[in-house]
Amino acid sequence: MGKITIKDIARMAGVSVSTVSLVLSGKGYVSDITRTKVEKVIEKYNYHPRQSARRLPSKLTGNIGFIISDLHLYGNEVFYSRVLLGAELEARKRDYYVLLATIGQSFAPAKDTPRFIRSHDVDGIIIAGGVPYELIECVHELTIPYVLVDFHHPLIPSNLVLIENYTGAYQAVRHLIDHGYERIAFVGGSFYHSSIKERFQGYQAALNEAGLGAISEDQSLHILVDEETSDQIGYSGICTMIDQSIDFDAVVCANDTTAIGCLQALQQRTLHVPGDVALVGFDDIRHAVETEPTLTTVHVPKLEMGQQAMRLIFDLLDHPRTGQQTRMIHTELIVRESTATQVKQTEYARERPTIA
Amino acid sequence: MGKITIKDIARMAGVSVSTVSLVLSGKGYVSDITRTKVEKVIEKYNYHPRQSARRLPSKLTGNIGFIISDLHLYGNEVFYSRVLLGAELEARKRDYYVLLATIGQSFAPAKDTPRFIRSHDVDGIIIAGGVPYELIECVHELTIPYVLVDFHHPLIPSNLVLIENYTGAYQAVRHLIDHGYERIAFVGGSFYHSSIKERFQGYQAALNEAGLGAISEDQSLHILVDEETSDQIGYSGICTMIDQSIDFDAVVCANDTTAIGCLQALQQRTLHVPGDVALVGFDDIRHAVETEPTLTTVHVPKLEMGQQAMRLIFDLLDHPRTGQQTRMIHTELIVRESTATQVKQTEYARERPTIA
DNA sequence: AGTTATTATCGAAACGTTTCGATGTCATAG
DNA sequence: CTATGACATCGAAACGTTTCGATAATAACT
Known part of the structure; x- marks a missing residue:
């Protein structure tokens, strides 16, 4: 069973390849009759266009790189895992994938540069938490947009998502x-x-x-x-x-x-x-x-931080000439038992996982 | 600065596109003189082939999907984060990317199927930890290889990486x-x-x-x-x-x-x-x-579990006709203070992060 | 000398999409 | 009745690679 391609769909719907593409993207003019006909065939064969083919003509890859220090991701804190999840949730909406890379405490530009950067496999980069400054300097040199989450370089102006x-x-x-x-x-x-x-x-x-x-x-x-x-x-x-x-x-x-x-x-x-x-x-x-x-x-709100970071990336992708942005994430004091003597009662974490 | 392509390299090295490709892949015959010449140009312009273009002619995507319950990834345990890291480390060796998807406690095939499955964007799938049986049943239907880590379906025979x-x-x-x-x-x-x-x-x-x-x-x-x-x-x-x-x-x-x-x-x-x-x-x-x-x-050894899972995927990709495999990961008792009264001394976690 | 292998290089097709421009059809306005 | 513009569809080029088959040169056999 060789995979179904747009050609197969076109043939079975009795229209041209370009028409199917038009239906897929929702652009241009397609009559309702044709549209329904094509959609039916697509549905029937459960056709989905292949990303790699789709991305070729456009200059974009459909991927965003997410870089995090191994220490932060694999330490005891679940903090940045949730930021990652937030980013992924937002990426999903635009049919983007998140490529993860961890980075050690030291950074040698030639050796440690995440491979998705070297292979031009991402359209943007999110860096979460503390990383060596050299990494930021290296990423800053690139022509693709990047966002720093909960961290910043003392000298280099960057797009930021920061906590209050x-x-x-x-x-x-x-x-x-x-x-x-x-x-x-x-x-x-x-x-x-x-x-x-x-x-x-x-x-x-x-x-x-x-x-x-x-x-x-x-x-x-x-x-x-x-x-x-x-x-x-x-x-x-x-x-x-x-x-x-x-x-x-x-x-x-x-x-x-x-x-x-x-x-x-x-x-x-x-x-x-x-x-x-x-x-x-x-x-x-x-x-x-x-x-x-x-x-x-x-x-x-860790999830929100990831979401904001991804949205910021998309904004930058959509409006390349925009200047540096900083988005502040606000915080809230949660009073529990360690500062007040109250009746103890079961309480659950404020932030429940959002399933999507 | 439009990205450098293989054509540019070919032109500057004074050879054909196919020759550059041959140098890149190391296949076929290329004279030492030509090879060095081409390599020099590649080096000079820091050229790296674009994955999306590269993957088109081959039927593969260069991605492996990693599915995990949100509860496991974002709960207190860092267990599966390390499995993920192990998988990523191994994927890197073959220039593969890992696409992450989390899944909730319930699973509706139509709605919750990770999108990389729907879009044919992965060559194989790793499922880590407990997930709804329906997900496994759904993945089992696919034509791509998949591996279950630290979990299995009571009825469906799968490729497994299990703990002793x-x-x-x-x-x-x-x-x-x-x-x-x-x-x-x-x-x-x-x-x-x-x-x-x-x-x-x-x-x-x-x-x-x-x-x-x-x-x-x-x-x-x-x-x-x-x-x-x-x-x-x-x-x-x-x-x-x-x-x-x-x-x-x-x-x-x-x-x-x-x-x-x-x-x-x-x-x-x-x-x-x-x-x-x-x-x-x-x-x-x-x-x-x-x-x-x-x-x-x-x-x-959580890292090793991820590595084994990824290697198993690659084995299955390389040898499609292989039957179901189960790989056991062995364990080791670590005696600390909670079972023996000894002199206390600082001890560090056995498993240090492997940076790569 | 002629045949056959081996080495080296290249041109062109193929991969599955999107998109541009061409070609029609059909109302509507002049 | 003809020009205009909106709507509908299509063919073909383009994206950046890999790979197949062709060509040619050289080497190694009879």
Whole structure:
């Protein structure tokens, strides 16, 4: 059974190949009679045009490359997997495919360049999360549009999809202050990832504005380790502060994973959350509702980030002369048990998978 | 800058298009002089043939579809993300791309069929983890090869990549028995996923063989909830057993996620692991080394599973007349703190990301 | 010297689409 | 009655490769 082609359909419908193509694309003029006739044959043989043939005459490939650090995709966080899903959902609408490439921590342009770039197999590129700057520089040289999600290069202007980290952290700290907490610590990883830095700045701003400038400048309350943000950092951060008899009544974390590390350390040192210490995360990963107590955190709509990134790519494809764009994704504080003593009740993650 | 084509290369090297193609593919006869000349031009202009054009004459697309339940990909487990990475690594070697599709818990053939199947855009399909049987039935109807990873249909014979669940669980239980544990419980989820059933059977076999048949048949020691295996099941399973005053000194879990749920419950009820109760997981997910205590578990090489699946697809593509194949992936017991009281030391996950 | 292999190169067809321009048909307006 | 324009259909070129068969030159046999 050799695959059915447009020629077969044309023959069986008694029309020319071009007419079938016209029906397929909905362009040009086709009479209703002919259209129905052709559609019936297409339906009957379950014909679908072959992409590779379809893409040849047009200069496009119908693919978008999605690049992510292996560390981000295969670490504990499901964060970027959901961004990927969002991108895929959006791509689907335009019949585009997403090609995935992971990239290590170091980057050598010749060797590590994702092959879909070398083979001209994508019409656009999405880069999610922190990656080596060299990669961005390399992609910037290309003639195809690209979008950075939750990251950016300090010098190169790019199309961006960013989280409102500053506001999110600000609101989290504000919430703590409103509930009477004062000695609020911050635990996080490397500022290489600008999101972390912005969260820290939002934390400082809220303190300053509440007249707690002393706290915002008290370095003994700031655990800022220069490595990838992780639960390890949270765990050891808390241990350090306790061992050094630092006085704190709340902890704001760079992300949920860190917060979970903090939680473990606090519980191991028999400190009660939120009784002795309140705890706030960031991201609202699924795990945040599975801890005991559940975690107050700043919700980040991951799916939406992926969708926005893909839409931005399409916009750039449709309007090549557009300038650089930045799209902000807004966040929302989700108050759970780790900052408030309430009646416990089963709660589910805010973001349910969208099936399509 | 219109893209460079094979024609441009031919012109600049002063040879025919076919000769350039010959150089590219390494087939046929080309003199060393010509070859070097052509290669130099290719190098100079950084020419790479366009896939869509390349794939047209051949009947193949150069893509492999990877289907996974959204629940598996976006749940807490990183398990199948690593299988995907393994598949991608292997695909890369043959210049194939992996197209990802997620699928919900229910499946309606017309609506939910991944679009790369409808559009004939893949040469083969890998299905990872539990999916609705209808999907397998649908894929089975197709004329392209497909491989099931860590799952199978009870009636349809397929090409399979399976884990040695039985042996793995057997060894885990054996290990517990050897260390004097006797009242060994089993906690797990639905048998819809055959891996879970096999693990349970391995558990029973080890007990029976050690003359502990009474335990292997004691249903009060078997928490078998008919839903997706999760940490919730572990948590509530332990609570149930304790509340009913069931006597147990060890727990074998259907997977690590469940074990982590168990651990939380045990610790909350102030039972010491492994002092009061020993705990064994399955899968060796990254999280297993981040718990306190670290988790004894059965290591499953996830990357290798993906690689094997992709290699199997290629084998089937190369030798179309081959019969159904099943490839077993072997497991290994990793003893950590949750079953033995040892000096604690930092340990890293066994499976480091392979960067390529 | 003549036949046959082997090596080297090339022209042209083929792959399955889209799209451009040509050719008609048929109303409607002048 | 003829010009115009909208509608309908089609043939053929084009997209960038691979591959088949042709041609030719050289080498290796009788």
